Amino acid sequence: MSMRLNHLVVSHADSTLVDVATLNFERGRPVTIVGESGSGKSLLAHAIMGTLPANLTARGSLAMDGRTFDLSDRANRRGLWGRLMSLLPQEPALALDPTMRAQEQVAEGAASFTADSSGARRTAGTLLAALGLGHASRAFPHTLSGGMAQRVAFAAATIGGAPVLIADEPSKGLDERARTELAGLLKLHLDGGGILLTITHDLDLARELGGDVLVMKDAHIVEQGRARQVLTEPAHPYTRRLLEAEPANWNHAWARRGAPPEEGGTALVSGEGLSKAFGGQQLFSDLSVTIRAGERVSLGGPSGSGKTTLGNVLLRLLPPDAGYVHHADALRGGRLQKLYQDPALAFPARVVLWDSFGDVIRRHRLEPARLEELMASLGLTPALLNRRPGQVSGGELQRLAIIRAMLLEPALVFADEPTSRLDLITQELTVACLMDQVDRQGCALVLVTHDNALADAVTRRRIPLGIRDLQPQDKKAFARRKKHAEVVM
């Protein structure tokens, strides 16, 4: 079978969000759409599925197996879901039903479920075992790691035998190893003769999948071709811009690649003989860390290796099980600041940003002009301050968080995965803003990241972390439990 998309236009009021002429999909040949957030790539996937939000209108048609579907009718493809086409959702940990065991929710996707539920459960069990999740088939989603939840979601999406699989940002929140596993799963679907459409801003995933790559910008496809060609010799300036935004290709004044480690200033934070365990698992033991003034250090390692925990111990937000952490006097009075992975959670959610910033300025008797100056130099309009955190995009909010941290002229900034939820171009802009300020103020930076290329581009010294003496599955399950424990705490 083949699938063909004709003249798709998705619009909202007067603005066009997607405008694509013709797209052909063939069995066994992956199609990957890349582009920054807001380019309309996810909407394209949802227009094909028939899951667009009700306030958007779609035009165009979808030809499949000799049948043609009018895309303006959202309901006419509902009968195909699960049997002919299925969607692998973003952040599967959130998409799975938290109250159902893995095997149960996978079984629900089987076509035979209503007629023969025990047969469907057996099929689900076999499928999960084939994906290496036999031991986790009775597990609830919150006990699974990001990679495992991704595999359960994959099983649920494919158990109905749908030849068309649409994966929407499937690698969001996954570390490198989990992403490689994911690419393996998607290739598994292709090897079975399936059609695959992947929406991602992760160029590494696009490289691993191969096939065709489409670059989308402002509702239009600006370039398409073989993955190898598009991602090595881009023709369109926007594709070149996208490739340059990968941390490995950065070329900024503050980039640390190849530079010698900074000459140590005075020690700002010194931890001696630190140990921390969570849920009976040792994250690190007898670890000594010193962070000096003006230094740029990264904490690396796969998810669940204790990066964030070590950071919190060093910030004295969490007591270590053994050892002690000493802070220099230079860090007193708010001169130690932290940036969070999800900036929306780092601001009080129900008040406008102006109030949050006003409190900082009043408390520390700062010059209000300083806020204005910082906002201008980070390319933000003052009108943003009249919004609540939830009404500002992730990239802009992270820049506002950088401003808030920099208002106090910190001696040390601790950035916990500050860009892992942002697309490449926004990531580069955000990191550039951060490093600009770090350079200007000469403060020390600790960057937590699982992205080695980013760590290499920004910092010179690395503190690698990893869990020893554990099976991979246990590590992940443990990481998930730990996250859960942190939330409940």
Add this chain to the structure above:
Amino acid sequence: MAPFATGRTGVETGMPAQGGPPALPLVPAVRRRLVPGTAVQGVAAALLAVVVLFALIGPLAWPDHAVQNLSRFLEAPSLAEPLGRDHLGRSVVARLAHATQLSLMMAIACVATALLAGTAGGLIAAWRGGWIETALNGLSEAFMALPALLVILIFSALANGDLWTLYAGLALSQWVEYFRMVRARSALVLAGPAVEAAGLLRLGPVHVMRRHLWPDLRPLLTTMATFGIGSSILALSTLGFVGIGVRPPTPELGLMITEAFPYYHEAPWMSLAPVLVLTTILIGLLSLRSKEARQ
């Protein structure tokens, strides 16, 4: 004080704050959009306003609720006596006005007390933790284990059914829900990264209270208080109805219904009037509540 001390008012009015940053052009912020309520909510508010007006002005217009005139017992409604007279010849409208006033005042006092005590306890427990939290939590669980009616009965028995015992009993049976909700919600907010960041920024407890906790708790507390006023009024009249609430001859809605029941065939307006007031208050509060819940 820093030059920005009036920043908040500045944003509210959309004007630059007094002595604040003159160069920062603030787009007029609509801080709390006044969502026009539905027609149902308009009617509910109007009904409640009528009841409140009746409770405020009624006792002044008909001050003598206890004057008996046995020769005019069970008199039918007339222009002078819109609801007629009861079996002792007392003015029903005067009794109804005083009863409504009593119910509303008692309910508001009980809810205000329970809300203040429960919120304060919940905030202290969530913020301080440790033995204070354990103690307050234990106390709240002890109250949860006791039926609310039993608490009120114990208090009535202590002081022979005085008004203040009813007030204390109702408030005591209600503070627990505020305490538990505020404690659970604040613990969640206080453990979040936003409060952690506020700590690193050295913003202090007033900021945490004003910007993090209060905006989060306010909608929940309004909803609970609206609902609490309704249930307090109902509880008070239930107690009156079964004869363990306010003692006669004080007019009370539940008590009035009980007293009027034997004469239902001769004077149905006597029992229907307090029922109508109760229904109006409860329907009004419940219809308003849906508006609160959506915020």
